[in-house]
Amino acid sequence: MAFVITHPCTNEKAGECVSICPVDCITEGPDQFFIDPNACIDCGACVAACPVEAIIDEHDLTEDQEVYLEKAESFFG
DSSP states (O other): OOEEEOGGGTTTOOOHHHHHOTTOOEEEOSSSEEEOTTTOOOOOHHHHHOTTOOEEEGGGOOGGGHHHHHHHHHHHO
């Protein structure tokens, strides 16, 4: 997984990231959007488009943000 959508997206769901993604790998979940780790091409377009700065490279996640990686993995199961 290249990028993870974190807490600023929770219940915000602005959605600018969805339309900018060239491979349509961002899906709306019940409380936030999720990036499909198997479809993401690591282009970073979503990072620049996110108005709430919720999208982070998985390698830059802090310990308290790792729950969002787990949520994404569970969502795409």
